[in-house]
Amino acid sequence: LARLWRDECLLNHTRCQRGSNGAEPKLPTRLVDVSDPERPFLQERHTLPRSRPNTQYVALSYCWGQGKKFRTLRDNYEIFKATGIPCFDLPQTFKDAIHAAHSLGYQYIWIDALCIIQDDDGDLENELKNMGDIYRYAELTICAQGAASSHAGFFQSSRHTLSLVPRSVDLRIVSTSRETTVLNPTLTGRFNVKDYLSSRGWILQEDILTLRALKFSDQMSWRCMETIQMETEPHIFRGALYSQENRGTDHVPEPATHTEYSSQDQAICSPDPLRDIFASWYSMIQLYSDMKLTYASDVLRALSGVSAILRDTYRTTYLAGLWNEDLFAGLCWYASANDTRVAFRHTAPSWTWASVGKVRVRF
Ligand SMILES: [Zn+2]
Structure with missing residues (x-):
């Protein structure tokens, strides 16, 4: 389903295309190569193959939360580049992100904990300045919306039935002189989606600058410049982004904000x-x-x-x-x-x- 949403966006959404072509794509200093998701390794921008100028990457948006922090440090940096990042030790959210990126056909993912040397003040200073560009130029941002920490992972144990709230049925009754027709009777449920990202200060910029977001919580959802879709409503409701009634209990960003802030080409x-x-x-x-x-x-x-x-x-x-x-x-x-x-x-x-x-x- 995620691949379908992504492909539809890449192929048919003119506004999303314009956004990505409007500016020269810039790559982050380092990326995690996920060609083999069981053996990811760090790669520096200048070592990427020049034969492929249009290298695309995915960025991860998540909440560090509690628990042991798995990070790239000066001590392990060379090891992460040469022999790879030990998959066994990776927090579940990172593992899930790496698998998701690989399954969607991407070779590279950017994760702040791994792509910034966390005990190098100079590197931190440089990279934090570029955070806006990193999310802006990523072809897709994967959001671990339902994960309270880097250890929680994308997929929560079960979808609790209590988080499923009934939704009003879309009934349009067209009355003619003798006949009544009922259209679009949908009976899907809506989830009250857990969202650990929305209170993070950094998320505002990430969300505004991100062109396409694939979000994982109690259900998976998609947001780009043209559509918002979710598992319970996988149909495309294009052009309806601005209407109030389409904003349900699922957390969706204000699309108007997007238009305002990503409007350099509009x-x-x-x-x-x-x-x-x-x-x-x-x-x-x-x-x-x-x-x-x-x-x-x-x-x-x-x-x-x-x-x-x-x-x-x-x-x-x-x-x-x-x-x-x-x-x-x-x-x-x-x-x-x-x-x-x-x-x-x-x-x-x-x-x-x-x-x-x-x-x-x-x-
Ligand atoms: Zn799109």
Whole structure:
């Protein structure tokens, strides 16, 4: 089913194509080669075969969570490149992602814990800056939506019947003078999908910049620029993305957000597009300020990919979380009084919302 969704998108979705062709594809510094999913190994960008210029890769979006962290470190980096990553030790979420990428026909996957040398400050600094691009240029992002940690895996033990909620039946009754016709009587159930990703601070940028997302939770779902599909509703409801009634209990991102932020190749329709962009930015910051970050010092970094696109697309000047072109409005932020999270100092100048760290901010 996932392959079907992906192929349909690659072949027939014009908006998704435009998105990927609009910019020169850029590869991450390192990728995990999953040609043999039982023996994955690290490969550096400059060692990839030049004969295949259009190398595509999958990125993984997941929650680190609790438990032992399996990471690439300075000590094991050369081993992971030369002899491979020991599959036996890999957390279940990574194993599942590697198998999913391989089954979908991809040779490379990007996983932050493996593709960034986690005890090398210079490497971390460099790579975290590029996170936006990594998700933006991935052909597909696999999201471990239902996994509370890297050890939980994609597939939860069973689909609990209590998580299945009844859905209203789509009945369209067409009455003519003598006859009544009932159309589209669907009786599928909807899942209340577990979502461990939506509260992560980094997810906002990943979700906005991702062109195609394949999500694993109590059920598998697909989201691209044109469609949202799920196992319980595998039919394509193209063109209906913006209607409120199609957003069920399954967690789906606001497609409008996508249009706003990935619109560097789209026509600007509003008479004052910058005003709309800034307004969307402030709404996004409000949403973002409620999300969690493991390191409060990442507060601006976790948005750097989105801000860079807005800056380059609209030729605006980015000032530590605010915009020079809309500074009067931007400076009117305030930290919500009932927030008990510890503020992080020295992250940004005192006039920006980012200076108070990861606390609830309103404009
Ligand atoms: Zn698509």
